[in-house]
Amino acid sequence: MKKDIIINSTANEHRIAILEDGKTAELFVETPGKDRNVGDIYLGKVAKVMPGIRAAFVDIGMGQDAFLHFSDIGSIEEYSSLFEEDEDEKEEEAAEAVTETVPQGSNDVAQVGGGNGVPPANGQSDGRERRHNQQRRHHSAQNFSQVNLQKGQEILVQITKEPIGKKGVRVRSAISLPGRFLVLIPFDGKVGVSKKLASFKEKRRLRKVVRTMLPKGFGAIIRTVADGKTDEMLQQDLDDLVKTWEGIEKAVKSAKAPALIYKDMNTTSSVIRDLFQETVEHVVVDEKKLFKEIRTYVQWMSPDMLNRVEYYREKEPVFDKYGIEKDIQVLLSKKVWLKSGGYLFIEKTEAMTVIDVNSGRYAAKREQELNSLRTNLEAAREVCRQVRLRDIGGLIVVDFIDLEDDKNQKKIYDEMKKELRRDRAKVTVLPMTEFGLVQMTRQRIRQNVQLSFSEACPTCGGTGQVQSKTSTMNHIERWIKRFKTEKREFRLELRVHPTIAEYLSDGTISRLTKLQFKFFVKVKLVPDPALPAEEFKFFSVKQQKDITDQYK
Numbered sequence: 001m002k003k004d005i006i007i008n009s010t011a012n013e014h015r016i017a018i019l020e021d022g023k024t025a026e027l028f029v030e031t032p033g034k035d036r037n038v039g040d041i042y043l044g045k046v047a048k049v050m051p052g053i054r055a056a057f058v059d060i061g062m063g064q065d066a067f068l069h070f071s072d073i074g075s076i077e078e079y080s081s082l083f084e085e086d087e088d089e090k091e092e093e094a095a096e097a098v099t100e101t102v103p104q105g106s107n108d109v110a111q112v113g114g115g116n117g118v119p120p121a122n123g124q125s126d127g128r129e130r131r132h133n134q135q136r137r138h139h140s141a142q143n144f145s146q147v148n149l150q151k152g153q154e155i156l157v158q159i160t161k162e163p164i165g166k167k168g169v170r171v172r173s174a175i176s177l178p179g180r181f182l183v184l185i186p187f188d189g190k191v192g193v194s195k196k197l198a199s200f201k202e203k204r205r206l207r208k209v210v211r212t213m214l215p216k217g218f219g220a221i222i223r224t225v226a227d228g229k230t231d232e233m234l235q236q237d238l239d240d241l242v243k244t245w246e247g248i249e250k251a252v253k254s255a256k257a258p259a260l261i262y263k264d265m266n267t268t269s270s271v272i273r274d275l276f277q278e279t280v281e282h283v284v285v286d287e288k289k290l291f292k293e294i295r296t297y298v299q300w301m302s303p304d305m306l307n308r309v310e311y312y313r314e315k316e317p318v319f320d321k322y323g324i325e326k327d328i329q330v331l332l333s334k335k336v337w338l339k340s341g342g343y344l345f346i347e348k349t350e351a352m353t354v355i356d357v358n359s360g361r362y363a364a365k366r367e368q369e370l371n372s373l374r375t376n377l378e379a380a381r382e383v384c385r386q387v388r389l390r391d392i393g394g395l396i397v398v399d400f401i402d403l404e405d406d407k408n409q410k411k412i413y414d415e416m417k418k419e420l421r422r423d424r425a426k427v428t429v430l431p432m433t434e435f436g437l438v439q440m441t442r443q444r445i446r447q448n449v450q451l452s453f454s455e456a457c458p459t460c461g462g463t464g465q466v467q468s469k470t471s472t473m474n475h476i477e478r479w480i481k482r483f484k485t486e487k488r489e490f491r492l493e494l495r496v497h498p499t500i501a502e503y504l505s506d507g508t509i510s511r512l513t514k515l516q517f518k519f520f521v522k523v524k525l526v527p528d529p530a531l532p533a534e535e536f537k538f539f540s541v542k543q544q545k546d547i548t549d550q551y552k
Helices: 077-082 086-095 127-146 200-213 231-254 267-275 288-301 303-308 324-331 360-364 368-390 406-420 469-486 498-505 511-519
Strands: 003-009 014-020 023-030 041-050 055-059 066-069 101-104 107-109 154-161 170-172 182-186 191-193 218-222 259-262 280-285 309-311 335-337 343-348 352-358 394-399 427-429 437-442 491-496 522-527 536-540
Touching: 003 267, 003 288, 014 267, 014 324, 023 267, 023 324, 023 368, 066 154, 182 231, 191 200, 200 218, 200 231, 231 259, 267 288, 280 288, 280 303, 288 303, 288 309, 303 309, 324 368, 343 368, 352 368, 368 394, 368 406, 406 427, 406 437, 469 491, 469 498, 469 511, 469 536, 491 498, 498 511, 498 522, 511 522
Parallel strands: 003 280, 066 170, 191 218, 280 309, 352 394, 491 522
Antiparallel strands: 003 014, 014 023, 041 055, 041 154, 041 259, 055 066, 101 107, 154 170, 182 218, 335 343, 343 352, 394 437, 427 437, 491 536
């Protein structure tokens, strides 16, 4: 599979696109005010301990307290399936079929089960996954019983998940520092090797080399890109990570919680660090300063790959040249057309993302089952691509076109499993149900990419609907009725959105005039563009103040 990294940089925005066989597969956007914070380390203060949900909330100086689950305290559970201990070396070759998710952002994420976190066709976990789940529950129970956090206690935490909606960031106290070839884990003596490394001899060599280099009390994960690298390059990467950790230790001693102790790389740097591998044919950059920075880094990291870094000099915008701009426009739309004439409709709710597959004009042809299968197969591939491109996380439900043949349903499931193996995030997908639904969950690390390009509508608040003018007028009438039952004032000032003001004052005998006669009150109407369409404010002329909330 051919891969390219295309970087478009302006004064206000950096956009990084990952192309697979010429198609946009992933998109990263970095803008002022929306800095990437996964991997950042904070000295926080425990604000609240809640044993009922087995979690604590930690004040790290953000608007919302960070969420710390008890299983993330003093644990590297997220990385446990990447470790292959010496005593398990006999099982390594058998376990090599289990793939590892390439680091997303700056974090390596473990996978268990069938390939990409996908269970076998019968929907049941295999023996290895059951054992892992049992160990995880046991480990979590141990952590729960051993947790002794106190309110006001200072604690060093690292962000693992960005804030989403009204939820704050998620953190853990098991710190890890990702480098190019290694992930350094303080306070843990284990040495793990990426399961994506194919050669058993190379795994053993890397483990042996890194173990002799590590300072006492430190552990490490050897990343996939360390394959074939010299001892000197590994030592340099380790030295840089240890130096970074020493700086963190020094900063903690002089810091007062809450405080930012360590800021991880920005999005552009982390993408180059984590994704610029042998499978990448070109890195194209359209900004000269950034191009030089990337070349300098690659010169040290992989000098043999230096010729793959290119400076884009053409007049046509780089994202237009590679067709990425068109994909971004599709990304902002709920409807995604398929080549067959069918289309996907993607709708996000608070609890999940729902994707509906429609046959469109393709349904008019003969052989309904065969045509439905073809549309569903194309849709399955596009669903997996859109999920990655939009970076959709959480629960996802896909409603495919109905298929009668069980074998055809399995083909859809197998196609999704195959496509999801490309995904660096941890994904679990279940077989198609009798209703034609495929359910999947995808690891959520950062906000949906769409949020980088858009924000909630100030009028509808993101719902896509606004209250009708009639309903707003009825609310105003009920307010006046409550007011008149309690007060004997006769003069009010009403502020509403201009569209509502026009609605109230329209006609020879306006709706507002009728209200004034009905309740025997004089109302001065003031259009206010700053107010949402469904809101209104009443001011007492006598008291010279806003009295809206008193009579709602």
